[in-house]
Amino acid sequence: MNTKQLLGNVAKWFHKYLLLGEEGDPASWAIFLVLVLAYLGFSLGLVKAFGTTLVLEFTRYAHDNAAHLYIARTIIDNGEYSRLANLGTVWLPLYHLVLMPFTVIDKLYVTGLAGALLNAVFVATTASTIYLVLRGWLGLVFAFMYGFSVYSIIHASSSYMVPIGQFLAFAATYYALRYNETGSLRELTKATALAMAASTARYEAWLVLLAITLAVVLREAGKRNWVIAAYVPAMWLGVVGWLIYNWAIFGNPLEFIVGVFPVPPGTISSSSIISHIHGSLIAS
Amino acid sequence: MLIPYFSPIVAMAVAITHTLFILYWGAYILHASTILAIYDALFPAPVFYWGLFNLVVGNLFLLYLSLYMVSDTRYSRLAPYALLMPLYWYLVGIIALIAVFAPRAWRKTER
Numbered sequence: 001m002n003t004k005q006l007l008g009n010v011a012k013w014f015h016k017y018l019l020l021g022e023e024g025d026p027a028s029w030a031i032f033l034v035l036v037l038a039y040l041g042f043s044l045g046l047v048k049a050f051g052t053t054l055v056l057e058f059t060r061y062a063h064d065n066a067a068h069l070y071i072a073r074t075i076i077d078n079g080e081y082s083r084l085a086n087l088g089t090v091w092l093p094l095y096h097l098v099l100m101p102f103t104v105i106d107k108l109y110v111t112g113l114a115g116a117l118l119n120a121v122f123v124a125t126t127a128s129t130i131y132l133v134l135r136g137w138l139g140l141v142f143a144f145m146y147g148f149s150v151y152s153i154i155h156a157s158s159s160y161m162v163p164i165g166q167f168l169a170f171a172a173t174y175y176a177l178r179y180n181e182t183g184s185l186r187e188l189t190k191a192t193a194l195a196m197a198a199s200t201a202r203y204e205a206w207l208v209l210l211a212i213t214l215a216v217v218l219r220e221a222g223k224r225n226w227v228i229a230a231y232v233p234a235m236w237l238g239v240v241g242w243l244i245y246n247w248a249i250f251g252n253p254l255e256f257i258v259g260v261f262p263v264p265p266g267t268i269s270s271s272s273i274i275s276h277i278h279g280s281l282i283a284s
Numbered sequence: 285m286l287i288p289y290f291s292p293i294v295a296m297a298v299a300i301t302h303t304l305f306i307l308y309w310g311a312y313i314l315h316a317s318t319i320l321a322i323y324d325a326l327f328p329a330p331v332f333y334w335g336l337f338n339l340v341v342g343n344l345f346l347l348y349l350s351l352y353m354v355s356d357t358r359y360s361r362l363a364p365y366a367l368l369m370p371l372y373w374y375l376v377g378i379i380a381l382i383a384v385f386a387p388r389a390w391r392k393t394e395r
Contacts, residue, residue, distance in 0.1 A: 084333065185355035185363070193348045230363040234351060237344065 007033050018125050019171055020190045027140060028128040035127050035147040039120035039156035043113060046157060053112035056158045068159045069109060072099035085249045089259040092242065094201040095161045115159020122163035123147065123156040129170045133177060165202025168194050172205075176212045180219065185227070188216065192235045199238035209235060291349060298342035301335045303377035343370045 001009075011029035015022055024032075046053045054065050074086045075096070087093045102114035127147035131139035146152055155163045175191035178184070195212050198205035213232055220228040247253040311319035327335070350366040382389055 082329070084336070185360060186352060189348060189352040189355050192351070193344075196344075227361055227363045230351060230365075230367055233367060234347065237347075241340070 014121060014125065015128065018121070018167070019129065019174075020194065022132065022174075024128060024132065028131050031128045031131050031140070031143045031147065032124045035124035035156075036120050038148075039116070039123065039153065042153060043116035043120065043157040047111045047113065052110065053116050053157050053159075056112075056154055059154060065112060065115065065158050065160065068096065068099065068161060069103055069112065069115060072096045072114075073103040073109060075100055077104065087245075089246055089250055089256040091161065092200055092202060092256075093245070094197065095164045098164065099159065112159055116157050119158065119160065119163040120156045122167040123152050126163065126167045126170050127152075129167070129174050133170075133174050161202065165198060165205050168198035168201055169205045169208040172198055172208060172212060176215060180215065185231075188231055192231050195235050196238040199236075200242060206239065209239070291346070294338075294342050294345055297338045298346060298373050299376045299380065301338040301342065302373040303380045304335065305339065306374065306377045306381065343373070346373075 008026070008029055011032045012023055014032060015024040015028065043053050046055060057065050068091075071086065071088060071091070072095075074082070075084060076082050078086065087096055099114060099118060102118065103109045105114070108114035108117070124147065127143040130146055131143040133139070134142055154160070172191050172194035175187050175194060179187040179191055191212060195205070195209050199209050213235060216228060216231060242256070243253040246255040249255075250259065252258070307319070308323055310316075311323070347366060347369045350369055351363055354360055354362050354366060379390075
């Protein structure tokens, strides 16, 4: 297997598993590979020059970089205070849960590459999903316009939360459009699962959820197709789960609206590894 | 696709988790502190969180998988029942408990 085939297979693999069975085509694989390599190159360049991608904090745009890395790690590596409640409220939990295994590796945590590795894949997949929606030259142009915009590059090299939300919301929209074209309920199931996941990643995605729900109801209501009743609640399970989490941990299902602490106060153990690393980061 | 290999493992993990959670919640409701103490000793944080992961992610995975499997088939009218999937695992849990503690009470098919 030569390098070209290997890269093609890697891109196909990511498409297949991140986009729930959508294999893409050579153009979408090319978009994915070009963008991932560009983002990783930029991130590694930042690490070589400054020792960490957290310097992106100085752009005053990705200023929550360190906080997201910290929350992800504090769930499992905070001495006696390690607990699920450290996910806090305000910020939705999915990104921190996905990031968690990567932040355990000290090298990835300190350099910020834990977030950069994940986000590079998420932003690149969003770009190739844009191509898959539009297709043709228009798709290529818009995918690269999105992929090489300054914000996308900053997102892809940081541990910012936006990319996972965008990726899931775009993927859900892609399948919702396919369902609209074909009427296939399997496409709708994929849209449902992705929209549910998106709603646990970013609050903006709740609007996408609402839009897909309205589209589905308006499309099927006239046909009196009651089977559709199964898909709408399945879509809102993430929102319901977030309300239950807030109720269970903070005693108020709407704590994420009124709460002020992304992390509950008094949860930092002075003996934990993270406090040492943060101490040395602040000192440097 | 990994799903054909993955789903039986997920199903077993979810069934075992539900069986254990029935006992746990039963003890919690009945204020059975001895059983709760045994649970605390048996399930340190990593094991507890693994169970919680199965409870949440396993259920969602199997719910969407069931929804996907009945969609676009002649059984697609059964799709709303896929939402009852989590309840199904509790029933499996009750059966498992009956099988262990009162095997004679198991109502076998009459032949």
